[in-house]
Amino acid sequence: MIDITLTVNGEEMTGRAESRMLASDFLRDVLGLTGTHVGCEHGVCGACTIRLNGTTARSCLLFAAQLEGAEIVTVEGLGSPRKMHSIQEAFRRHHALQCGFCTPGFLMTVAEILETETLETDAEIREALSGNLCRCTGYEHIVRAVRDLVNERDGVAA
Amino acid sequence: MKPAPFEYLRPRTLHEAIAALAHDDAKILAGGQSLVPMMNFRLVSPERLVDINGLSDLATISETGGSLRIGALVRHAQAARDPLLARHLPVVAETMAHVAHVAIRNRGTIGGSLVHADPSAEWPLLVRLLDGVLELLGPDGQRAVAPEDFFIAPLVTDLAEDEVLTGVLLPVPDPDMGMAFDEVSLRAGDFAMVACGANVMLDDGRIASARLAFGGLGDVPLRMEAVEAALVGQTPDAIAGIVADCAEGLDPNEDMHASVAYRRRLAPVLARRVLERAAGRAGGRT
Incomplete structure (x- = not known):
């Protein structure tokens, strides 16, 4: 077993894991942060996306042992039901989730691309979101939510 | 799982x-x-x-004697926004936009892509196109290998089991050289069905030299030397005719995403698109 000390959502945490334990399972089963969802477990669906030292990463393609000393942000670090993050508010406003399984991954990806991408067109939004799959196929509403957030960010009237 | x-x-x-x-x-x-x-x-x-994620010396990009050295641990996203690469080899950023998705580009490394040697991956094709040199370190010391010797078969390379790829050297090209990359995949970020890169130098409106390389059309990245030779001395509007038959005699793989016939069809379409774009970017004496 390996002892791991890391910062999650601004709070220092410790846990123990076998070397083969995936970071996604460590966050959920050891640290009890079940907001990070596990979909495909081979890096295709994006449901387990977290921020690792500032940038998004698939937590199913990381081992827990690799989180030693890392700064992690999970969906729990974005907002809470009483005080939602503006991205969560936009998803709620635009009905950008149906079953909600893919939503944590989408939220984490959107948080990054709003910082790093211009997203001038809906085609650019779709391309930036192409690493996250929604099996309910609710993409239209997700794109609308992101368009709203981009307009807000850029000071453009919708 | x-x-x-x-x-x-x-x-x-x-x-x-x-x-x-x-x-x-x-x-x-x-x-x-x-x-x-x-x-x-x-x-x-x-x-x-x-x-090896802690070996930060491998995560740097530097200029050294007419080449750029890209450490094996450089991430695709880092290469995409690197100022040295943007100045000398803007085709790298153009190519990185096609590598998987945001979260994977943040994490995936150049060294990993090269040693994994997927036939449709972008880095093996880039290193072949740009005459890169792979630097390997093992218990007996360092050796340098050219891409045509490094890539042997799908997922098979010349890297020994006790060696590490430490980086790749890419020669800085003539500033007048035009470069371009494009690929066709089912969705943005999916594996390329066919990928294509090209370099063009112009002299007085005619092609002085050209490079053309494909990924996804064979077991390893392919350089199309016969097409390159046929392009020399021609004007860019002759490109379409010269590349029309470029997939003849190639034996691409068939999979659930693309048939042999479709891959052969894509090759000249991409070759034309990429060569014409590279010619348009060539800053030579036109």
Whole structure:
């Protein structure tokens, strides 16, 4: 077993894991942060996306042992039901989730691309979101939510 | 969907990493964007993983004697926004936009892409196109290998089991050289069905030299030397005619995404698009 000390959502945490334990399972089963969802477990669906030292990463393609000393942000670090993050508010406003399984991954990806991408067109939004799959196929509403957030960010009237 | 048990080692130096590879069944863990899915599927079950993510010396891009050295641990996203690469080899950023998705580009490494040697991957094609040199370090020291010798078959390279790819050297091209890359995939970020890169130098409106390379059309990245020779001395409007038959005689793989016939059809379409774009960017004496 390996002892791991890391910062999650601004709070220092410790846990123990076998070397083969995936970071996604460590966050959920050891640290009890079940907001990070596990979909495909081979890096295709994006449901387990977290921020690792500032940038998004698939937590199913990381081992827990690799989180030693890392700064992690999970969906729990974005907002809470009483005080939602503006991205969560936009998803709620635009009905950008149906079953909600893919939503944590989408939220984490959107948080990054709003910082790093211009997203001038809906085609650019779709391309930036192409690493996250929604099996309910609710993409239209997700794109609308992101368009709203981009307009807000850029000071453009919708 | 969970990996088999393994021993996890985190060396602090390159020499410790090479020492850790002296084992029957050890694998290097870099970005893990190909290795970890294969481990989760138990397609591979190495007994020992050597995590080199702490070796920050391998994560740098520098200029050295007419070449750019890209460390093996440089991430695709880092290469896409690197100012040295943007100045001398803007085709790298153009290519990185096609590498998987945001979260995978943040994590996946250049070294990992090269040693994984997927026939449709972008970095093997770029290194072939740009005459790169792969730098390998093993217990007996360093050696440099050209891409035509490094890539042997799908997922098979010249890298020995106790060697580490430390980086790749890319020669700085003539500033007048035009370069371009494009690929066709089902969705943005999916594996390329066919990928294509080209370089063009113009002299007085005619092609003085050209490079054309494909990914996804064979077991390894292919350089199209006959097409390159036929382009010399021609004007760019002759490109379409010259590349029309370029896939004749090639034997691409067939899979659920694209038939042999479709891949052969894509080749001249991409070759024309990429060569014409490269010619348009060539700053030569036109």
